[in-house]
Each structure stands twice: as C-alpha cells, then as structure tokens.
Amino acid sequence: MNWNIERRKPSSWQARSLVDEIASLEPDYVCLTEAWKQSLADFGGHVISAEGGAWSPQHPDERKVVLWSRNPWADVEPIEQLEAIGSAITARSEINGNVVRFVGVCIPYHFASPLGVEPRAKPWTEHERFLEILKPHLARWARDEPV
Structure with missing residues (x-):
C-alpha cells in the first residue's frame, strides 16, 4: 500500500x-510519503525512513518516505544522491518465502526547489533530475532480484 500523508x-x-x-486493509507493507517517522508507530512491525531534502521548512521528525513491514527489513540503504532533492530508501524483506527489494520514493513535485537554494529550480527540473538519478539504481536492482 502506498499513501501520501501530506505532512500531517x-x-x-x-x-x-x-x-x-x-490498518483496516491489513497490508503486509506500507509506503508513506510526506509523513512523520512516528506515523505508523501503532502498527508494530518494522519501520525504516528517509528524511530527504527540504522543499519548505519542516519539523525534524518529518520524513519524505516511511516504509513499514510486518517482516524485518534487511540491507537498508538510503539513496544518498537523491536525499538533497527528494528522497528514496531501499531495503529487502520477505513475501511468501521470497526475498523482494522494496524502494520507497518521494519524487519532487513540479515546483519543488531545495530550500535556501537560489535561484529557485525551474518547474519540473528537480523531478526530472530525481528520475534520472533513480533510473540506473532500479535497473541494477532489477537485474539481481524482484523489485
């Protein structure tokens, strides 16, 4: 399940x-974007998160991506090249006896521009840059395992 909490x-x-x-849908995995690190605290299970780049002032507990799993996470890796402009985190977990790589992303919206950077980014440029950086990572992971 994937949902944007919109910084609530x-x-x-x-x-x-x-x-x-x-919770009523009883998912095995959840990816929240624009959430707080405590957003899924009541779920139990296992939570990992990535702070990501700031597009506007934000609270220290806000996260661009929060991944939750009933099963433990392994090989947790924030994608550092993306942290300044958006956010992405990847980890492995098990589904029905198979190991799968999960990738949680928060892609910059069309007017996103890193906070405090002047001149501001032109519309869609950060979005496109994010996808260009992410693309080879996805290709590499997909060669090795289900993503």
Missing part, C-alpha cells in the same frame, strides 16, 4: 483517519 502530524485527525483506513 500523527496526532492530527487527518493522519489518524488515513492510518486507521490503512
């Missing part, structure tokens, strides 16, 4: 409502 604090009614909806 875990205690807000909006985030609680979304998390309750997700």
